[in-house]
Amino acid sequence: MSNHIDGSRNSCALHGALQLIEAIEGAVPVIHSNAGCGYQHFLGVNRLNAGGDAFGGPPVSSSNISEKHVVFGGSSRLREQLKNTIQVVEGDLYFIVSGCSTEMVGDDIPAMTKEGRDQNFPVIYANTPGFRGDVHHGYQLAVKALVEQLPDLLKAGRTRTAGQVNLWGVIPHQDPFWAGNLEEIGRLLEGIGLKPNLLLGYGQDVNGWHKVPDADLNIAVSIWGETPAKLLEERYGTPALTLEGLPVGAAAGRMLLAVSEKLGIDRERTESFVRSEENRLNRHLAALADTYYRAGFQLEFALVGESAQVVGLSEFLTSTLGLIPRTLVITDNPSEEAKATLQSLLAALVEGWGTELSFSEDHIEISGLIRSGGAGLVLGSALEEQVAVELGLPFLQVSFPLSGRVVINRGYAGYKGASSLLEDLGSVILSHALRADISSQDKHSRSGTVFYT
């Protein structure tokens, strides 16, 4: 049984589907639900990722059902809305997503989709009521719909691109750095001669989704990419590779080597590319060393975020930057099976640190874990800022939701992402150290009034 949640950060299935659709150029979500569902998504997701609002406002098509439709059914309202959406809104693909009320009422969304399809409209659908699950569930439902229904829409034949690799499991906005992370993973795959199919973000359109079946490999960047990868393995026999987490720094090199092996790519070429990336990062670390030592970077940290972030960031912070994981909180509701995998994975990573690993999405519970954990640095969402301030600790926003932070295409994945993380985290630790120094000056001159006068 699910529990109530204080400060819920995982939104709902409908919102997860919207996040995916909005990140595909030319795809138009058609919401069949109350007026407020899309608006909630805009406030509670898009606006908490400032700088990543693709449409310039709330979703552009919503059937806004009213009492009449609740009582008598809303299928005809959806029919009307779909037809008019195609006339009003520019798009290559119209994607119907349903909310709680229309699902409870029992509107026949597949039938309405079929009607549209019969009129040659490029339409697909997914049943995404919020009561079916959270944002991650919604992402998976929408991906599944795309994989299963898109082939029926394809008219022309496809031209195969050798070395194509699809990327899965990066959920727009739920990872605030999704766009930059995808771009960097793409850059790295290109670096070893592959053709990444990012599927989401700038320049990624419906065409890319049509090419999904042609890939040589599907990479799951998070546990939420496993289902799509598995589905594609079943349908097209494409091999799949699941990463342990977001590949930050050296982990990106390991990813490239694993991909090379899987695809039989020249190992030496890959190794040489990895070496050059590795060397640049190490030079950056060396150029940071003076600051690292004098500002006391070697802190015990608390990290709150999605499983891929927690694994990826804590691996980099621990295995490269020398920090110590004290409190790790995974917030994305993994399945029991995934939890077990994550637990053993992280147990190996954090062995000997006395790290406390928890799974929670409750703001109050998470704040309590940080408070009792005793870390000297907090990385988390805007929701964790309060407890970090209360404890007087340096704090970096790395996970959803963000507040007061604009993200365009900054990312923390790969080698470039590792440098960005060094900049952001380094600035947080250094400025905290300087502030502490200055405020102790103040303290001194305050206490001075007692001793010196």
Added chain:
Amino acid sequence: MSNHIDGSRNSCALHGALQLIEAIEGAVPVIHSNAGCGYQHFLGVNRLNAGGDAFGGPPVSSSNISEKHVVFGGSSRLREQLKNTIQVVEGDLYFIVSGCSTEMVGDDIPAMTKEGRDQNFPVIYANTPGFRGDVHHGYQLAVKALVEQLPDLLKAGRTRTAGQVNLWGVIPHQDPFWAGNLEEIGRLLEGIGLKPNLLLGYGQDVNGWHKVPDADLNIAVSIWGETPAKLLEERYGTPALTLEGLPVGAAAGRMLLAVSEKLGIDRERTESFVRSEENRLNRHLAALADTYYRAGFQLEFALVGESAQVVGLSEFLTSTLGLIPRTLVITDNPSEEAKATLQSLLAALVEGWGTELSFSEDHIEISGLIRSGGAGLVLGSALEEQVAVELGLPFLQVSFPLSGRVVINRGYAGYKGASSLLEDLGSVILSHALRADISSQDKHSRSGTVFYT
């Protein structure tokens, strides 16, 4: 006559030379001066650019002259130091730079260099006493030394690279974003088929400097690049292009078009590249629009920095982001001639805004200009933070010196730099707006105790 300076940010000629030399891989500065000169440089320059400390500490070779050398001359000490530096410190080029005391004493540095050269040591020198000028002067002296003395050291013949472009006038650390800025300008030049010779930063070694005479074009990114460009025009007849300032956003497109014209490159290819960059940036702006409007980005700003930064950033903020320049302060001591050019350039840019343009390097004077200017946003160095806090304004550190900010290879030049600036400046404005909102809640509940009880 020069004046005293409060909170001096332009260091000295010796330090400027060191900043250049330290950014060339394989170049080893040999300081001929007091022990403290290099250490001052480390504290007052390197440490105020956290994350960019190439050597892991103060300069690695310094003659540390003592009273005896002041009285009897220090040339023999330099001879000894140079010989031993070559034995102790790994390097491809040893670069003697002098400080005030050895210059006042009259040590014969050219003679010592010649002695080294006669023993086949790769040695050059520059006379860089602090009393001869500031960091910009030192940069120019060191570049001049490299251009004039390096050809004598070259043994093998050079292989010419077609389309090579040298970049000048970016002073490491004096522009805290020098490395990222150079990399991005390089990326853009590569985008139109050229071979940028960045000369400074990661992977840029003495070899790159040997190739300087072979370039098809010298680009001066700031007024401090004009002298090198002119020198090379005189010596090798290489054409030169001077940018108005750091090319941020659209200005980078104009730079590429100007370069194309100068070098007779296919205009259409360049235009198509510029369009794709431009389009991506505009999409980023559109994705930021909701935040822009609701957080009130359209502020009047004060900007304090080097001439290239002031021109480049204010141009982007004004001509693309819609902000209004209120107070501009140029801190890099341009010549009277350069001042006049800057004045007319900026007058055109800021026409009609009632902008106040000043030239100053004095902390107190600059703070006063910001205070009286009435801007709603401050961009400047760490020295301006105090007045921004005093006035309760959002503040972004963009110029030297930085405090509490780690920079690895972030930059504000070009199209990527424009996105980075949107992220950094956007975060500052947005978080300030949110804080204001939250603190007014507080104010309300405080005043509430008066009205509600």
Added chain:
Amino acid sequence: MSLLKAKSPRIREKRLDTLNAWLGDTAAAIAEFSGEDTVQRIRTFSQGAQDDLLYVLRLLAGIRNSVTIIHAPRGCAAAGLYHQVTSGRGHWIVSNLDQRDTIMGADRKLRKAVTAAHRQYRPEVIFIVASPVTAINNDDIQAVVEELHEELELPVVPVYVTGFASRNAVTGYDIALHSILKHSGGDRRVHQRSSKVNLLSVVEHPADRFEAERLLSSLGVDLNILPDGASSKTFRLATEARLSLSLDQDSENYLGVILRDEYRVPYIEQPRPVGVEATGRWLVAAGRALGIEDAASVLHEQESERVRRELGDFSLEGVRVYLALSPATAFAVADLVGEFGGEVAGITVSHLDKLHTARLEVLSRRSPALQLHVADGQPFEELNIVRRIAPDIYLGDAAHLGQVGRLGIPVVSLENTPVLGYNGVTGLARSLSLALRNRSFGAALAGIPTSYTGAWYRRSPNWHIKKEVR
């Protein structure tokens, strides 16, 4: 007898004939409300918009020492997350209904959530906000409320919102205010009147609230502000106040009416104090009711003199302005645009109802040709209209300004901009002046296409607005 007897108030459509879709000139608008029964309009194409649930949450975010439990699937708490993260307001718990709960009900879950909220926060009041799912399911919230109210010795206030019963989000304010007053209102029997004056402020910008406070306090008025920043005690004190002053009739009307009709607190419903003249009239009206009219007039003179000085030669002479705001604000800002010498080129209001007939008549006399558009969150219509009208500047407070910006015109957001009183005048003048002086951001956005087809832009903007068939 009492309005508060009902579980929730009548929806705006029924209470005030409120329209949320309409296009026409002001004379036609007046005609709509002159008959007995206004014909409702619907849209055959629509876009996501605010609903009553969202307005409920916005209002409750401002109640002090409260916790809000949203009895719904998890996504309905997204707006709560927004308020918490961006302005640090409210404590938000979602009961997190899953598929099984939608079938079996979820009393136990709700009970657990309320108990946990009580233990964690020790609030003065806990709100239980209903949702589309609980409305469709007919969940028995009342039983939980009664049981836990007893057990926890704490007001547990159910807020019966549906998300679909009304097309006007503003109904949500009525629902929230109704629920609060019903459950924590004071004694309805004969009251001693206190010296306090209620200042009715519903989700106003804090600076706007301060401005109203500043003016009234300087006249020695002893204020009791609600519901923004109010505690339970504030609501009790409100019923004993000598007077209620309005800041925005659209949002507060129901509160003022209840206090007047149920507790006999006189209610002055004056147009919003936006612009020098309207602020003066608002101040003087308050002064008159409180017997300090002269002092109010003197204050107005001083303040308007200051404003004149600060404005200098600022003018909107020759500037055509488009307004897209909630109606009371739109009409008030329209007057201010007039004060500034500008021309209102068109208006979109989020709804329109009987409360606005007087304002419509004034507007109709002044600008008979002015086109009025009624829409909440329908940028496809707005963009169609605005492209035709091609105003010099657009003022709005909606979430879709990012779309409007792509038309390449200057946009000023009033979502987080104070507009009330004398300080509102100078602040708005400054924003307008900056937006008109530097239009480069709009020019950059103009390179990005809007979401709509060429065919749509060729159609009439009201193409998808139809009379509702009943």
Added chain:
Amino acid sequence: MSLLKAKSPRIREKRLDTLNAWLGDTAAAIAEFSGEDTVQRIRTFSQGAQDDLLYVLRLLAGIRNSVTIIHAPRGCAAAGLYHQVTSGRGHWIVSNLDQRDTIMGADRKLRKAVTAAHRQYRPEVIFIVASPVTAINNDDIQAVVEELHEELELPVVPVYVTGFASRNAVTGYDIALHSILKHSGGDRRVHQRSSKVNLLSVVEHPADRFEAERLLSSLGVDLNILPDGASSKTFRLATEARLSLSLDQDSENYLGVILRDEYRVPYIEQPRPVGVEATGRWLVAAGRALGIEDAASVLHEQESERVRRELGDFSLEGVRVYLALSPATAFAVADLVGEFGGEVAGITVSHLDKLHTARLEVLSRRSPALQLHVADGQPFEELNIVRRIAPDIYLGDAAHLGQVGRLGIPVVSLENTPVLGYNGVTGLARSLSLALRNRSFGAALAGIPTSYTGAWYRRSPNWHIKKEVR
């Protein structure tokens, strides 16, 4: 007669036979200072290091209500910028001597700078710090000082530093303290002793100062702390104090001696209170002098019990530690490493002089084979030594730790880490424990080559240290 008569104090080489280049075992070190005249060493290859000017600026950064004018070309103010930007300490003006000034002198410029500083900050005192250029040029600072001291009715204190007269930066502390006491010291005639106790603290970490304050204040000692955070008044009060307590003999010795010899304030020079035992001894020594020895003992018992509890099973058993610190700190931390059960594998001290013979003797008895290296800012020698010794961890406070890190070993910086007192013990234990537990950062740096040639690493580390020929 008076030491303060001189323009500046004798350099450390002359006053205490201070060495800044040396390598050998502890017995040999003792032998160096046993004779009449210690032979100075020089380096035939050297690296940039701190000088007396930098130490002067560090000390002056801590003087309250002061402005420092650096009478020099612009680059000499870089360290001032560092202090201002990173810790908000000091106001720094550079007179900005140019080429012409080095020939013609710059009295007028200096006068202008002093006047401007007075006008801008209204300080209690203005320092004029000399520099290599003014020292070589023999600029007449004194005339300006005398003239403006009169005119501005303000202490204008010249600080005659050269940057080259001494090879030991620590001379700078003596020069600064000499100058301050000379110009703003109290009356030298018979004094009434006050109840105050001077706590001598020279550029200590603020947390270290607080720790010393915390301990002494809890014993009821009325402290007068200087020079860190001191104002002019603090220095006047210091001359009337009943006692001076030392925190770091290296930096304060001159101050303690002057106060003792010139103002007859008794001076207790106890080793630094680093580690439980040394802190206890320091506390009890202070207690003894103040007649509160029992209370001091009780406090020591309580605090050491707390430290034991907090340390738990932390131990450096089997861990070989390299120390590179200023001498008094190095010797004190060496003891603490012993308390922790670890082994000191080698020590670099920034200088070594007669003040250290007692400590050297203790060390010599305990670890006769221990190698002592004397160097300030000579990482080429340190890296050569550390590579040979291959310790498990390196503790240092120099600016070149970034170079040491490239050897791949854990590095702990004491530059900004408190070490004093009981809290210093637990804090340092925590840092050491973290550094030893996670060595990955060092491993990443190990991929980056150090700056030195293979030939150098094959040479003896003292290859470039030679006896000075006089």
